[in-house]
Amino acid sequence: SAVISQKPSRDICQRGTSLTIQCQVDSQVTMMFWYRQQPGQSLTLIATANQGSEATYESGFVIDKFPISRPNLTFSTLTVSNMSPEDSSIYLCSVEDLGQTKKNYGYTFGSGTRLTVV
Amino acid sequence: AQSVAQPEDQVNVAEGNPLTVKCTYSVSGNPYLFWYVQYPNRGLQFLLKYITGDNLVKGSYGFEAEFNKSQTSFHLKKPSALVSDSALYFCAVRGRGRTNAGKSTFGDGTTLTVKP
Numbered sequence: 606s607a608v609i610s611q612k613p614s615r616d617i618c619q620r621g622t623s624l625t626i627q628c629q630v631d632s633q634v635t636m637m638f639w640y641r642q643q644p645g646q647s648l649t650l651i652a653t654a655n656q657g658s659e660a661t662y663e664s665g666f667v668i669d670k671f672p673i674s675r676p677n678l679t680f681s682t683l684t685v686s687n688m689s690p691e692d693s694s695i696y697l698c699s700v701e702d703l704g705q706t707k708k709n710y711g712y713t714f715g716s717g718t719r720l721t722v723v
Numbered sequence: 724a725q726s727v728a729q730p731e732d733q734v735n736v737a738e739g740n741p742l743t744v745k746c747t748y749s750v751s752g753n754p755y756l757f758w759y760v761q762y763p764n765r766g767l768q769f770l771l772k773y774i775t776g777d778n779l780v781k782g783s784y785g786f787e788a789e790f791n792k793s794q795t796s797f798h799l800k801k802p803s804a805l806v807s808d809s810a811l812y813f814c815a816v817r818g819r820g821r822t823n824a825g826k827s828t829f830g831d832g833t834t835l836t837v838k839p
Contacts, residue, residue, distance in 0.1 A: 645832070645834075647832050648832060652829075691825045711769040711772050712815075713769070714767040715766065
């Protein structure tokens with residue numbers, strides 16, 4: 606399965622500032638997914654990032670608040686902009702594990718970024 | 724739209740007893756179904772999946788899950804629970820259509836506590 610390196614693992618930020626989270630995958634993947642998870646709660650999909658096109662955002666999430674870059678098939682960034690305490694959460698990236706036959710073998714997640722906005 | 728329900732926020736079992744964590748789903752067509760586990764302060768770990776084939780799928784750490792199409796369920800089971808199984812468990816569904824290509828929808832999670 607793919608291996609994802611996500612950083613930073615945690616950060617404490619001042620309100621009004623921005624934080625960029627990076628995910629590096631050890632293999633080429635078509636789609637990368639960005640999730641938000643409140644501690645102990647479920648995951649909510651923020652957006653799907655495809656290489657070479659704009660990210661597709663889910664309801665309630667907008668590009669101005671969560672700009673995403675996908676410069677190549679192994680890397681993506683999510684920026685949390687103009688942060689407020691309500692943005693405090695865990696942010697995770699994910700990729701779909703496809704074998705050589707392009708069958709789904711599950712999903713791999715980054716280790717997460719624990720963000721606290723003060 | 725696809726959705727997942729985990730009706731129990733909390734499941735408590737004694738060590739050595741069988742455990743079941745329930746999951747029901749709603750999706751158009753045949754689903755991909757997954758179970759993940761999350762230990763405190765750690766990322767999600769893939770446990771098992773159902774794509775096609777046998778309704779009983781076996782996964783990591785002795786867990787298994789049974790796909791029941793008529794009941795739209797995918798309950799997670801283990802014959803004998805360990806204290807180390809205590810964690811937060813998520814069920815997820817992925818549709819096969821192009822509309823939700825690649826997207827997984829997660830349940831709210833079930834906290835499993837196994838007591839010695």
